[in-house]
Amino acid sequence: MTQTAEPETEEFVANYLLYLLAAASDAASGQFHATVRANGLRVPEWRVLACLNDRDGSMITQLARFALVEQSRLTRIIIQMDERGLVTRRGDPEDRRRVRVYLTDKGRALATQLVREARQHESTLMTQLANGDAARLKPALHALIRTLDPGDDSGG
Amino acid sequence: MTQTAEPETEEFVANYLLYLLAAASDAASGQFHATVRANGLRVPEWRVLACLNDRDGSMITQLARFALVEQSRLTRIIIQMDERGLVTRRGDPEDRRRVRVYLTDKGRALATQLVREARQHESTLMTQLANGDAARLKPALHALIRTLDPGDDSGG
Numbered sequence: 320m321t322q323t324a325e326p327e328t329e330e331f332v333a334n335y336l337l338y339l340l341a342a343a344s345d346a347a348s349g350q351f352h353a354t355v356r357a358n359g360l361r362v363p364e365w366r367v368l369a370c371l372n373d374r375d376g377s378m379i380t381q382l383a384r385f386a387l388v389e390q391s392r393l394t395r396i397i398i399q400m401d402e403r404g405l406v407t408r409r410g411d412p413e414d415r416r417r418v419r420v421y422l423t424d425k426g427r428a429l430a431t432q433l434v435r436e437a438r439q440h441e442s443t444l445m446t447q448l449a450n451g452d453a454a455r456l457k458p459a460l461h462a463l464i465r466t467l468d469p470g471d472d473s474g475g
Numbered sequence: 476m477t478q479t480a481e482p483e484t485e486e487f488v489a490n491y492l493l494y495l496l497a498a499a500s501d502a503a504s505g506q507f508h509a510t511v512r513a514n515g516l517r518v519p520e521w522r523v524l525a526c527l528n529d530r531d532g533s534m535i536t537q538l539a540r541f542a543l544v545e546q547s548r549l550t551r552i553i554i555q556m557d558e559r560g561l562v563t564r565r566g567d568p569e570d571r572r573r574v575r576v577y578l579t580d581k582g583r584a585l586a587t588q589l590v591r592e593a594r595q596h597e598s599t600l601m602t603q604l605a606n607g608d609a610a611r612l613k614p615a616l617h618a619l620i621r622t623l624d625p626g627d628d629s630g631g
Contacts, residue, residue: 330529331590332522332541336597337507339616340500345543346623347493366488373486385488387501434487441492444622452618455611460495462608466600467502 351440358433363388363396364405368422368430369437371406376419378411405429507596514589519544519552520561524578524586525593527562532575534567561585 332338348362355365366386370377379397383390397420400406405426411417422430445453488494504518511521522542526533535553539546553576556562561582567573578586601609 331594332525332529334613335525335593336600336613336616337500337503337593338522338541339613339620340496340503341543343616343619343623344493344496344500346620347496350623351493366494369488369491373488385494387497437491437493438487444492444619447622448615448618451611452615455608456615456619457490457492457495459604459608459612459615460492460499462604463499463600463612464495464502466603467499467506 347444351437354436354440355433358429360429360433361396363393364400365433367393367397367400367420368405368426369434371420371422371426372430372434375421378417378419382420400426503600507593510592510596511589514585516585516589517552519549520556521589523549523553523556523576524561524582525590527576527578527582528586528590531577534573534575538576556582 352362352365355362358365360368363386367382370382370385374381379390379394382397383393386393386396388396397406397408401408404423407421407423408418409421411419445456448456508518508521511518514521516524519542523538526538526541530537535546535550538553539549542549542552544552553562553564557564560579563577563579564574565577567575601612604612
């Protein structure tokens with residue numbers, strides 16, 4: 320830590336990148352997560368359904384990364400989702416110790432419906448932004464994620 | 476909710492705005508929040524110190540908005556910070572029912588140090604981004620926050 324004594328009179332928080340990210344994420348998610356809860360799901364459960372809708376048979380490590388929760392917590396969530404009939408767990412045919420998670424028909428129906436609603440919510444948000452902001456937002460976020468963890472961008 | 480049956484074969488999550496926001500926020504905050512915890516603070520406590528460093532004497536409603544926690548929870552946090560000697564609470568001279576929160580000398584010293592480190596962390600992140608991404612990221616996030624809650628942008 321340097322001990323510079325530069326004047327720092329400008330207000331900090333209101334233009335602080337980490338605040339802006341957290342505030343934008345909270346506000347955007349707050350809108351859609353009301354829909355998630357109205358469908359009887361917790362947020363990580365919705366994220367698991369959306370991930371499996373993309374890649375059925377994912378492993379818990381992959382799901383934990385996209386659901387943004389720790390693997391031990393996600394394992395408990397997956398067990399509960401299995402008990403509710405939303406997913407099933409099966410050993411990988413090539414390595415039985417690896418557990419893969421699959422959507423049930425019930426889980427797939429819910430995932431399909433919610434992903435459709437999420438796409439619509441996102442589309443509405445993006446059209447409300449000015450063209451320049453909408454065009455730059457996702458590329459800038461991808462770049463930031465790559466910067467923060469070069470091996471861990473979502474690849475999108 | 477419309478029931479369109481358009482083909483939606485493209486992977487969804489990896490380029491979903493709400494995922495990108497949450498992932499970028501988690502990754503960026505994860506780095507700096509390690510510093511926060513190393514200084515014996517929880518994340519909302521750090522946010523309160525940073526807000527008071529900008530605007531000493533803020534009310535709990537304002538602090539709750541920038542700390543991104545519910546007002547009832549923030550009230551308990553402020554009481555604990557008072558007990559630790561980081562802040563004091565005083566009634567507003569013009570309306571005693573309104574409580575304003577002030578930094579103590581100890582709180583101000585910690586706030587000054589952590590805001591300096593936060594500025595440096597942010598500066599490092601921004602310089603790691605390509606110029607175009609760095610230039611567009613904050614304006615796009617401000618625009619998104621305004622879109623989500625037109626009365627509630629930070630004004631930065």
